Amino acid sequence: MSTENTIGIFDSGIGGTSIWKEINHLLPYENTIYLADTKNAPYGTKSKDEIIAYSIKNTEFLLNKNAKLVVVACNTATLNAVAVLREKFDVPFIGLEPAIKPAALQSQTKNIGVLATQASIQSENFKNAVLNFPDVNIIPQIGYNLVQLIEQGHIDSPEMDQLLQQYVQPMVEKNIDYLVLGCTHYPYLFDKIKAIVPPTVQIIDSGEAVAKQTKHILESNKALNLSNKMGQNLFYTNGNATVLKSILGFTTNVFESDF
Secondary structure, three states: OOOOOEEEEEEOOOOOHHHHHHHHHHOOOOOEEEEEOHHHOOHHHOOHHHHHHHHHHHHHHHHHOOEEEEEEOOHHHHHHHHHHHHHHOOOOEEOOOOOHHHHHHHOOOOEEEEEEOHHHHOOHHHHHHHHOOOOOEEEEEEOOOHHHHHHOOOOOOHHHHHHHHHHHHHHHHOOOOEEEEEOOOHHHHHHHHHHHOOOOOEEEOOHHHHHHHHHHHHHHOOOOOOOOOOOOEEEEEOOOOHHHHHHHOOOOOEEEOOO
16 A cells, blocks of 8 residues: 555535544645545435445545545444445545543533534444443534535534524523534534533544544544655535535535536
8 A cells, every 4th residue: 555545534514524634634745535425424324224335335435546544534324334444445534433431531520512413413323432431411402404505515504593592592501511522513613602502612623633533543544745845635526516516615626526
């Protein structure tokens, strides 16, 4: 495997770009390919079998583009499909899970909120994570329609504000001091959520931890790109690229592809 091969990253849509940004910030010399399966977003409302099928298809696309490592930049896909991917393909996979552990260990009120998709909250992995902290009151909230609004470019909309108030305020009233963002789309709502919660509530996601784990795995496999040339970053979507370009803040190297 060439160290110049790419880091492959996929998500059900544009949300995983929040993970790509963290990886690109920490590893600027790595080549990356980001895959947005926009046509099938959101994964959070799909069955486990559907999520596995989409994840296999996405991985095959990235491996055909010479991925040396695959980041499953989607909590829903990680919780439902990453074990299957690790059995089926001979490359390292890095998955995402809601940052329940650090929140639970650091919480002073012993009440933490988790905002995530339906498929994530209903997964066995999520239920097991909750069981690991019996002394902490973990309050799950499904973020119905949040991903759809983000994918449609409606982050700054009255409907988004109304939904966030509806989902977050009840958790605040239960005395949470940590709010875990359990979907890679949700960091794009950080400022809106921050405006709802009191300053005593910490909002956390998995982006920085995933970037550090990516670096660690590449170093362990002697696959880190040691060149001092800035990496090439390519983005593919099987939907309309307009929102993807908007959230990235640039239009170059963003392609529509019917994969």
